[in-house]
Amino acid sequence: MQPKSPPNPGRRKFLIGATSAVGAVGIAGAAVPFISAFNPSAAAEAAGAPALADISKLAPGEMIIVEWRGTPIYVVKHSEESLSEIDKNLERLADPDSETQVQPSYAKNKYRSRKTGISVLSAVCTHLGCAPKYYPQLGVVDFDSEWQGGFFCPCHGSKFDLAGRVYTGVPAPDNLTVPPHYFKSDDILVIGEDGDVA
Amino acid sequence: MVTKIMNWFDDRLPLTATIERHLTKYPAPINMNIWYLAGVLLVVVLVIQLASGIWLLMNYEPTAEGAFASIQYIMRDVEYGYIIRYMHTTGASAFFALIFLHMFRGMMYGSYQKPRELLWVLGWITYLLLCMLGFTGYVLPWGQMSFWAAQVIMSLFGSIPYIGEDLLTWIRGDYLISGITLNRLFAFHVVLLPLALIAVVFVHILALHEVGSNNPDGVDVKKFKDEDGVPLDTKPFFPYDITHDLYAIGVFLIFFVAIMFFYPDGGGYVIEYVNYEAADNLKTPEHIVPSWYYTPYYAMLRAITFPLFGLTAKFLGFVVMAAGIAIFVALPWLDRSPVKSIKYKGVYSKFFLALFVLSFFVLGYLGSVTSTPLRTLMAQFFTVTYFAYFLLMPIYTKYETCKPVPDRIQLS
Numbered sequence: 001m002q003p004k005s006p007p008n009p010g011r012r013k014f015l016i017g018a019t020s021a022v023g024a025v026g027i028a029g030a031a032v033p034f035i036s037a038f039n040p041s042a043a044a045e046a047a048g049a050p051a052l053a054d055i056s057k058l059a060p061g062e063m064i065i066v067e068w069r070g071t072p073i074y075v076v077k078h079s080e081e082s083l084s085e086i087d088k089n090l091e092r093l094a095d096p097d098s099e100t101q102v103q104p105s106y107a108k109n110k111y112r113s114r115k116t117g118i119s120v121l122s123a124v125c126t127h128l129g130c131a132p133k134y135y136p137q138l139g140v141v142d143f144d145s146e147w148q149g150g151f152f153c154p155c156h157g158s159k160f161d162l163a164g165r166v167y168t169g170v171p172a173p174d175n176l177t178v179p180p181h182y183f184k185s186d187d188i189l190v191i192g193e194d195g196d197v198a
Numbered sequence: 199m200v201t202k203i204m205n206w207f208d209d210r211l212p213l214t215a216t217i218e219r220h221l222t223k224y225p226a227p228i229n230m231n232i233w234y235l236a237g238v239l240l241v242v243v244l245v246i247q248l249a250s251g252i253w254l255l256m257n258y259e260p261t262a263e264g265a266f267a268s269i270q271y272i273m274r275d276v277e278y279g280y281i282i283r284y285m286h287t288t289g290a291s292a293f294f295a296l297i298f299l300h301m302f303r304g305m306m307y308g309s310y311q312k313p314r315e316l317l318w319v320l321g322w323i324t325y326l327l328l329c330m331l332g333f334t335g336y337v338l339p340w341g342q343m344s345f346w347a348a349q350v351i352m353s354l355f356g357s358i359p360y361i362g363e364d365l366l367t368w369i370r371g372d373y374l375i376s377g378i379t380l381n382r383l384f385a386f387h388v389v390l391l392p393l394a395l396i397a398v399v400f401v402h403i404l405a406l407h408e409v410g411s412n413n414p415d416g417v418d419v420k421k422f423k424d425e426d427g428v429p430l431d432t433k434p435f436f437p438y439d440i441t442h443d444l445y446a447i448g449v450f451l452i453f454f455v456a457i458m459f460f461y462p463d464g465g466g467y468v469i470e471y472v473n474y475e476a477a478d479n480l481k482t483p484e485h486i487v488p489s490w491y492y493t494p495y496y497a498m499l500r501a502i503t504f505p506l507f508g509l510t511a512k513f514l515g516f517v518v519m520a521a522g523i524a525i526f527v528a529l530p531w532l533d534r535s536p537v538k539s540i541k542y543k544g545v546y547s548k549f550f551l552a553l554f555v556l557s558f559f560v561l562g563y564l565g566s567v568t569s570t571p572l573r574t575l576m577a578q579f580f581t582v583t584y585f586a587y588f589l590l591m592p593i594y595t596k597y598e599t600c601k602p603v604p605d606r607i608q609l610s
Contacts, residue, residue, distance in 0.1 A: 040371055
């Protein structure tokens, strides 16, 4: 026996549609906590928050190390002399124009810095993640007879110039990474945010 | 007495009917061969993995600080802990070895063809789940390779245009791979994925018992039935199939325990040596290699070295790798052949299947070694031939001459 067709088919259709729509909204709402819980927690956000550094006492040629997101960041103030000679050994560099995207666009210049004279570089060798050491002195050093100042990785011998540009013929493939950063004032450097991109 | 108890149950639950339908009286084609053992062995491995996994869970600590040490604790201090762990690692490799054989069997005998399309799709889902289980499980010991494999695989999501970086942060739950990431992979590995796997395997077997097993000749055994409706060219699972299955399980377990007891590292393939070092986010291993069962896809990922259509090489590699795994699902609709089994298919089908197997093995090798320009070129070539098997299938299966398929199974 066929069941009788229900009365008011239009009303039933509307009620089914309306109930489904409300149900879908409910499911979408219930999904919010499940999806949001995947985001970095407040603690993870705090640990990943931008790092501040006071650079007012940094003398030319000096470097400080700032920790940001568990990795060391080198902040170097260059002397006028080293800045003027930054392009002296271009032929020894693998990517002198910073073509590889390991820096924000505002640091894609020959000093690889947002503010000329201040380098902000991730101290993680692009080869295998060791921390390159800072060798500002010029001339003969243990690992190079014509050293122009820069960074040398003791693990596998990668060399970078003062702007963090990698030398050719070393294991590291890329220049040192420049993390996002901006200058809140002349003295305060913020690492981890782009600030207003000029 | 037994009858009485069974009757009591049968009045309340379709117990006898279920046992007869799915086990004792399940009609299996009379010409099933050794390739048909992989399925039953997969069920055995599933049980091994569940049992050893639950026991590992009793001593494992899912934190970035404690995970590595708790594995060492299991290996050294827990009685027979090392056996439980090696059982699980060997089981993981066995799972993949068997599912590859099981899939190859399906490809060879056209087991994905009508009416078994859904059965094939369900099997493909179990393969996806296994891939995810393998990856999430690999991260849990929190060794160097665990950490960096997670780093490499997860950073692939970062290569997706526009949303990549945010998606990556969302997946990791942090700005770098951390204990937070470990904890969520742990939740997936021990709860979500096993639950899903058991559910899908269950439905896979239900679907198999609905459509019936294929056979090496690809003959439809349901065409000729006896007066009880049982296909003529089949025999009941009990006692005929169960006996040779038990024998096969015995032989399989001999090999399984041989690896587990005497060769648990599998020469660095089952357990990679780098993973004996605790995870260190400041030090990348010299050479990141995935487990052997992912190497064909890892080779595809690395084979894409050029950007195209404004998309980065990294993202394209990710797409090709994912496509290499995903494309199996399309097989039932790519094959236009009137016959199922490779025995009756034409020469093109045989050629392309052989080419596919060769590509799979060569890519598997290339994915396990460091890349050189020549190897990259080879990986590119064999990625193309891998996909050619699938993408050219609608053409070569349509235009080849097949041999006539007999009505009944012929036992020589």
